[in-house]
Amino acid sequence: MPETLTRADREAAGRFARQHAPRSANATPGNVDRDPVKLLQENSAGRVEALVPLRYGRMSVSPFTFFRGSAILQAHDLAKTSHSGITFPICGDAHLMNFGGFATPERQLVFDLNDFDEVAPGPWEWDIKRLMASFAIAGEHMGIERGAIKDVVSTAVHEYRDRMHQYADCSALELWHEIVTFERMMEAAATAEGRQLISKTLEKAAGRTHESMLRKMAVLQEGRWRIQDAPPALFHPGGPNSLLGKDQKWSDTDEWKGKLATAFDAYLQTVSSDRRQLIGQFELHDIAFKVVGVGSVGTSCLVMLFVDSHGKPLFLQVKEARQSVIARFFDADGPAHQGERVVAGQRLLQAASDSFLGWTTGPAGRHFYFRQLRDMKVSAEVERMNSTIFRGYARICSWALARAHAKASGKAIEIASYLGSGDRMADALTDYAFAYAEQNHKDYDAFMRACRSGKLEARSDEDMAADFRI
Structure with a gap:
């Protein structure tokens, strides 16, 4: 049996991780000296050839849809960055659209991560960086002003931090049984508008069978x-x-x-x-x-x-x-x-x-x-959110991510200790989110140039559907 460390030992280990991975270092976007088009082509190898243009077509709609389809770029960029050394199976693609509601086997509607195609052992920081970058990119896509986006990202990081500190006080079994239900989301909602949206989502989910x-x-x-x-x-x-x-x-x-x-x-x-x-x-x-x-x-x-x-x-x-x-x-x-x-x-x-x-x-x-394929599954309609609702949604995503990380790692104490109780991690990740949003725009521009030049073929769903109309 492995030796059981005291809580003090585990807290010390979390703080010690800051020495080789300072929290301020989380602001760097990583190794972005690469050809995004080449990496995307490599990622398309082995796929159904006739559907690759549709993949690129869906990615070409906006910098936000491009980000959703280009997880390989961010993984590449993060590979050379420092991390706390706390690793376990992470989601790998924890952007804001990969969260949603679905029914448990007991028919209870819960909110959680819902896409695991990229799950693999990795640093927990990679998940939270992908999530924070997605808030910045989606916020810009929605036309939210920069100050409000900064507030969304900072609020989301603080939510993750505060939840992780709560989970650090939970036993292993308590963490295993922790679940984010829509009823709990309703109680945690900061505004009447948020509670109303959650209630409507519950009604919508009931009909998706x-x-x-x-x-x-x-x-x-x-x-x-x-x-x-x-x-x-x-x-x-x-x-x-x-x-x-x-x-x-x-x-x-x-x-x-x-x-x-x-x-x-x-x-x-x-x-x-x-x-x-x-x-x-x-x-x-x-x-x-x-x-x-x-x-x-x-x-x-x-x-x-x-x-x-x-x-x-x-x-x-x-x-x-x-x-x-x-x-x-x-x-x-x-x-x-x-x-x-x-x-x-x-x-x-x-x-x-x-x-x-x-x-x-x-x-x-x-x-x-x-x-x-579907069992009361619902996802957020981000484009329809105002900045207040968007901030509330960001909090819920961070809550769900903290719960997932605490359960999967068994290291909530170490992660909470690394995060600390101040604003240093929030400041770093806010800087990261904006820096990566800027990098994503550069990559999107390079991708669109490749599409316009014919190096990549991009076709929309409507365009390809027209091939089958008589």
Whole structure:
């Protein structure tokens, strides 16, 4: 058994970390002497070739969407920066749009991190820096004036600090059971406007179920439900609207369905026996390819539609898991299977995870993970927020991130001690957020020049959808 350190020892370790990683050093944007276009091209390698232009098209909408799709750039830049030495599986892509509400297995609506494609062992500072940079970039995109953005970032850092100090007083089991519910968010809201928005979000989430999605995505034909094509975002892999290319062998329906059946059986072995029993009560009706997000565009992602004997649906998403950008730039041990990496990281960081989380190996040795496509999931409509609501949302994101870090690391005492009780970390991270927002604009400009010159092809969803209209 490892030796148990006293609280005083752990606090001393947190303060000692400041010697080789001063809090003021967190202001530096890192190693930005690189070609952003080259790194993005490397990150696109191995994706579905016909969908890469759509990835770039979604990234080209604004500097904010570009930031969401370019996690590889920030990971590269942070690789040469100093850090406290406190490492554990971090989210890896903790920008403000990768938080949201979803239902626990007990049907309670909670707020938490909800995207773990980049999860991997790394310095906790990398997560909070990505989050703070996202506030600055999104704030500029929304037209919020600089002083108000500074207030948002500073408030968010202070929230993270204060929550971490609270979690430093919690036992291991208390941290494991800590959960950010919408009821607690309502109590913590600083304004009546914020409470009203949370209440509306609760109502919205209640209607976002598998059953409500069924008739929007599928049609009943001769007693079986079939997902309707809506290219480029949704299509059947072997159908006339497929964008996958002949070399993928998706057109050989029997072959790829056979391989998928084998992969599905392997997935079932990664979930609990009661979940296998539950899934066994559903029959598979259809499978389609679904394009999701910004950064994930071009990776293989399927939707499987199951229906039980009562005609009630279950949508499972099968998403490709590639090497994390964090793992590329921070050397640490982790699961060799990329799907297992995502699932293990999500279970560790989230307060309550999807009942159907699991992983498998698919055709051509690609790694995948499974989760529900939608289960009362809701995300923030940031563009509609005013500066007051935006500041409140920033506080909640920081609360959720602090909870995740405290649970996953077991080092809330050390992190809290490193942070201290003053403004030094908030000042440094506010400077960092603005510096990285400026760097993101430079990278976006370089990216757009590459698109305009033809070096990169960028196409919008509407443009690609027009290819399929008669």
